[in-house]
Each structure stands twice: as structure tokens, then as C-alpha cells.
Amino acid sequence: MDPVRHPASRGRVAVGALALALLLSACHEDTPSPARTWPVRFEPGAGTPRFDRVILVTIDTLRADHVSAYGYFRKTTPFLDRLAERGVLFERAMAAVSHTAPSHATMLTGLTPFEHGVEQNGQSLAPSASDLASLFRGLGYETAAFLNVKFLRGITPSFDEVTAETNSGPLVDAAMKWLRQGRREERFFLWLHLYGPHRWKDTEHVPERSLAALKRDSPLEGPELFERERALHGLPAAGDDGSLALRWAAASESGDRIEVESVRDWLEIIDRYDAHIRHADELVERLHAAVEGLNLPGTTLWIVTSDHGEGLASHGVAGHGSRIYQEQLHVPFLLAASDHSIGPARIRELVAHVDLLPTLAQWMGVRVEGLDPDLHGVSLVPLLEGSREWTPREVFSQRRPVPEDAEHRGKRADEELYALQDGRSKLLLHEPGAEELYDLEADPLESENLAESDPDARIELERRLRARVTVYKARRRGGAPEVPEEWAAELRDLGYVE
Ligand SMILES: [Zn+2]
Known part of the structure; x- marks a missing residue:
């Protein structure tokens, strides 16, 4: 898991409008064809950066209704619950697409998958992309990504440093080591990706200690727990003998058949999923404690969300990617500032991942050209400040796009x-x-x-x-490069269809 410094890394840039303008023009010189020019540009705006550090945590495959801060009846996220109590919790936040790399690329760029060009896992974001990492680099911030899967490296061309590690504990250790190495005087943008809840189908690697802690804190069990889960997931009733016939293999991401014949089988699956969530919550708490322990000057902004939810038998679907009912789109979305300057609040308005970039840009004093509020996201700052100017709007989402050349490559041309x-x-x-x-x-x-x-x-x-x-x-970028073999092998190991 050696960290990789991108060859394009330019070191630190002095904060200031001129430096930003120069860096931005340099970023766009390598796009010869007008058709390939990145559609979004950053311009120096008014004001100075509001936060000295921004930490984005994405917990993969986390449907909001399994997060205790969102009312889930099991204590899956004690740390996030506390973070939400002192920060802002968006009750209705939606992913742009129920597929890992395209959804993360939307968070980073504010664009839809058609526009940013990462339509499938393993594809890469253009080096010329005006994304969050390039926005922060333009301000002189150090940028680092810590990824729980290798294939997400493809969407980190603008980060100074990228570490991929499939074991989440050592991944967080690496992030903590990076934090302790010379970060005292630096401003930075850190992205931590945790993959745990995606692994609920794996019966061999269950975080047992997290499961025990979850059960200790969650008194519901047996038939009572099943009835609550049944209502949440829209499941059929169980037989008097505890039998349960779940037909939910049809749209599984991997095509696996998952046989569930009893309430006990079902609760084991839910235990595994919830235990991975609890484990991710513990890891975020560790990272948070490490940052607090550094006693850094200034203010840190924490953002916690997920790239998409999970079927878990809702609408007969096991996984995600091919369907976009709410259990696959509705994700947790929390913001908290170390100086308690935002919130506490629970916000009911409909928001989306496309709002992340405009929001951070406004807070960091950067103007964004090329995003249309009727087609993309908007800054949530007015909403957070209680402005009456907030206008309810519509949110667009999609299943993973069909590859442009699906038929040509002999693949199924999905709907x-x-x-x-x-x-x-x-x-x-x-x-x-x-x-x-x-x-x-x-x-x-x-x-x-x-x-x-x-x-x-x-x-x-x-x-x-x-x-x-x-x-x-x-506006489709299309023509995304082929997936490198190393990432393709990982995607096969992880059960993605390829
Ligand atoms: Zn994912």
C-alpha cells in the first residue's frame, strides 16, 4: 500500500488569486480539442477559505435507513450520531447513481456520470478535471486520498498522494500516519473511502467485535427485530415456523443467488451488514480522534456520506447498480465543523451529491463556472445559514450508464x-x-x-x-479508457460483473 505521489504533483502553491489563476490555466492547457475541454472552471472568488482542513469520508454501500442517526433501531453508528448532534444532518440526500466509481466521481466533480465520463467502475477521470482535489490544490492545500479499493485510483488524478489498501484498519493507520507527518502547519483536503458494508455477502470476514458491540447496544432481537426489519425493507411475512421465502437474486450486482429460507438466515445477513457499518463507524471515530489529538490550528470540516445504498432484498434486489429505488439512492450526509460553527440542525430539504462541489467552492471562496443550477447542484450554504432564498428543486439520478460500445464489445446492452x-x-x-x-x-x-x-x-x-x-x-464525454488489468482483476474478485 505504498502511497503514490502523482507525477503531476506540483508541490505547494502560494495562496492567492494570481497563483490560482495560473494554476487553473496550466490545468487546462493539456486539452487540445474543444470537445475534450473540461466543462467546469474554477475562478478566484471573493473571500478567504472558511476551513483550514476538509475531511471527506465515504462509507461505501451505506443506505441511510441503517444509520442510527437516521432513525435506525439498532445502534450501528454511535460516533456518527454524536457528530450529527453537533453538526448538520441532511435527512434526504440522494446519490447521482448507484454505482461506486461513477457516484464518487460525481461527488468530486459536481457533474453527472455522462458528463464526467466515469460511467463504470475502473474507468478514469480525465487529468484535466476540475474536481475537488484540483480546487483545493489551487488554494495551496495538500490533498490525499485513502482508498479501500484499488480501482478508485482512477478517479484521483488531481490528488497529491493516493494510498489504496484493501484492509480498512491499516488504511486508516496510513491516513493517521500521513496526518502526523508534517500536517501541523498545513492546510489539507483528505478523502477516506471505507468499503466495509459492501462486504456483507462475505461470511468469512465478519467484524466480530463490532457485531458484539452492536448487539450489546441494540436490545432488539429475534422475531421482534425481524418485524422491524421487515417493515423497513418491505419484506413478506414469515411463516409460523420461522420460514421465510425471499426472492431477491434477480438484480444482484454479481448475479449470485442468495437463498434465504428462514428468519434466522435473514437476521444473519442483517447482522453482517450492520456489523460492517458499526466497524466503519469505529474507524471514522479513530481518524477523528487522531485529528483532534493533533490540536491543529484553525478549523476542520468533516463530511460523511456514502456513494449509494443497497438493495438487501428491498424490491427483490440484493445489491446495487442496476436499480435506483430509494434504498439505493438515499444516503447519509453529515457535516460538522471542529469549531461548531455549522449546526446543530437536521435539514429536511432534498439535497444531492452534486451539491457538494458548489457548497465547498463557496465556503473556500472559489467561483465555479460551467455548472447550471437547473441541471447540476447548488451551494447548500444559503440553506445552512437559514436563507429564505432557498428554492426547492428536483434531483436527478440514474442507474449505471450503459457502455457506449456495449453491443460492439459483445456485452449485454442493459436498459x-x-x-x-x-x-x-x-x-x-x-x-x-x-x-x-x-x-x-x-x-x-x-x-x-x-x-x-x-x-x-x-x-x-x-x-x-x-x-x-x-x-x-x-454532453457525454464517452471514450473513457479501458480498465487497467490490475483493477479489472480486483473488480472480478469483488464480484462485479465484467
Ligand atoms: Zn459503492
Whole structure:
């Protein structure tokens, strides 16, 4: 897990408008074709950076309704619960896509997968990308990514230093070592990616101590626990003898069949998933304690979210990637500042990962050119400051895009699937196929399709959704390079279909 310093690393840049402008122009000189020019630019703005350090933690495959800060009835995240109590918790935050690398690339760029060009796991972000790492580098911040899977290296071209390590404990150790090496006087942007909850299908590597701690803190068990889980996941009732017939293999990411024949089998699966969440929570707490222990001057901003949720039998789906019901899109999203300058608050407005870049840009005093608030994200700073200027809007999401050359490469040309939601209604558009329309307030499990019974709402949402898809596709970068063999091998090991 040797850290890799990118060859393009330019060392530290003095903070200042001129340095930023020079760096930005240098970033874009290597894009000869207008078609390849990155669509977003950073410009010096007013004000100085609000935070001296920003730490982004992404816990892979974490559906919000399994986070205790989001009301889950098991104590999966005691540390995040405390962080949320003193910071800001967005109750309704949505991922752009239920697939790991494309979703993370959206967080880093503020663009949809069509536009940033990372449409599949293992693909790479263009070195010319105006992403969060390049934004912070432009301000003279050190940037480092600590990744729990190797294939995410592809979306870190702008980071000064990248470490990939498949064991999460040593990964956090590496992040802590990096923090202790000369970070006292430095400003930095650190991204920590934890993969644990993705591994719930693996019966061999369960974080047993975390599972024991979870059970110690969560009194629900047996039939009572099952009934709560059943309501959360929209499962059928169990038989009197504890039998349970779950049909949920159809849309599994890996195509694995998962047989569940009893309540006991089901609760073992939930135990594994929740134990991985609890373990991730412990690791975030360790990193937080390490940062606190350094007594760094100034202010640290913490951001915790996930790239997507997980099926876990909801809507008959085991994993993620191919479907975008709420259990796959609704993710935790927490912000907390070390000086307690934001929050405490729980915010109900609908927000999304595309908002992360505009929000951080505003806080860091950088102006962003090329993002359209009607198509992309908006800064959440007005919302956090209680401004009346906040306008509710719609959030777009999609399943992982179909590769442009899917047919050519002999792969299955999967259907396209898009979603548009406005906080009340959600439309799912299948191409080809029929639409689904849900009233998320009355029917949060998305069980009653209103597409036929409420045609006016369906037609209006569909019109706006199709207009967006047309624009995103017109801006498609495409032509992403092939996946390097090392990452392809890892993706096969992790059970992705390739
Ligand atoms: Zn993921």
C-alpha cells in the first residue's frame, strides 16, 4: 500500500488569486480539442477559505435507513450520531447513481456520470478535471486520498498522494500516519473511502467485535427485530415456523443467488451488514480522534456520506447498480465543523451529491463556472445559514450508464433507467419500458405505482426528466479508457460483473 505521489504533483502553491489563476490555466492547457475541454472552471472568488482542513469520508454501500442517526433501531453508528448532534444532518440526500466509481466521481466533480465520463467502475477521470482535489490544490492545500479499493485510483488524478489498501484498519493507520507527518502547519483536503458494508455477502470476514458491540447496544432481537426489519425493507411475512421465502437474486450486482429460507438466515445477513457499518463507524471515530489529538490550528470540516445504498432484498434486489429505488439512492450526509460553527440542525430539504462541489467552492471562496443550477447542484450554504432564498428543486439520478460500445464489445446492452424526484413525487423512467411514479410521502417503500392513475403528474415529470437526459447525453464525454488489468482483476474478485 505504498502511497503514490502523482507525477503531476506540483508541490505547494502560494495562496492567492494570481497563483490560482495560473494554476487553473496550466490545468487546462493539456486539452487540445474543444470537445475534450473540461466543462467546469474554477475562478478566484471573493473571500478567504472558511476551513483550514476538509475531511471527506465515504462509507461505501451505506443506505441511510441503517444509520442510527437516521432513525435506525439498532445502534450501528454511535460516533456518527454524536457528530450529527453537533453538526448538520441532511435527512434526504440522494446519490447521482448507484454505482461506486461513477457516484464518487460525481461527488468530486459536481457533474453527472455522462458528463464526467466515469460511467463504470475502473474507468478514469480525465487529468484535466476540475474536481475537488484540483480546487483545493489551487488554494495551496495538500490533498490525499485513502482508498479501500484499488480501482478508485482512477478517479484521483488531481490528488497529491493516493494510498489504496484493501484492509480498512491499516488504511486508516496510513491516513493517521500521513496526518502526523508534517500536517501541523498545513492546510489539507483528505478523502477516506471505507468499503466495509459492501462486504456483507462475505461470511468469512465478519467484524466480530463490532457485531458484539452492536448487539450489546441494540436490545432488539429475534422475531421482534425481524418485524422491524421487515417493515423497513418491505419484506413478506414469515411463516409460523420461522420460514421465510425471499426472492431477491434477480438484480444482484454479481448475479449470485442468495437463498434465504428462514428468519434466522435473514437476521444473519442483517447482522453482517450492520456489523460492517458499526466497524466503519469505529474507524471514522479513530481518524477523528487522531485529528483532534493533533490540536491543529484553525478549523476542520468533516463530511460523511456514502456513494449509494443497497438493495438487501428491498424490491427483490440484493445489491446495487442496476436499480435506483430509494434504498439505493438515499444516503447519509453529515457535516460538522471542529469549531461548531455549522449546526446543530437536521435539514429536511432534498439535497444531492452534486451539491457538494458548489457548497465547498463557496465556503473556500472559489467561483465555479460551467455548472447550471437547473441541471447540476447548488451551494447548500444559503440553506445552512437559514436563507429564505432557498428554492426547492428536483434531483436527478440514474442507474449505471450503459457502455457506449456495449453491443460492439459483445456485452449485454442493459436498459437505461433514470429518476427524477422533487421531495414528494418520484418518477422512474425505463428505456425501454414503462414508467413508475411514486408518492414518497405516502408510500416511502415505493410499492404502489401511480403511473397509470396519475397521468398528469407522470407526464409532467417525464417531460422534465427527458429534457435533462437529452442535455446530459449531448454532453457525454464517452471514450473513457479501458480498465487497467490490475483493477479489472480486483473488480472480478469483488464480484462485479465484467
Ligand atoms: Zn459503492
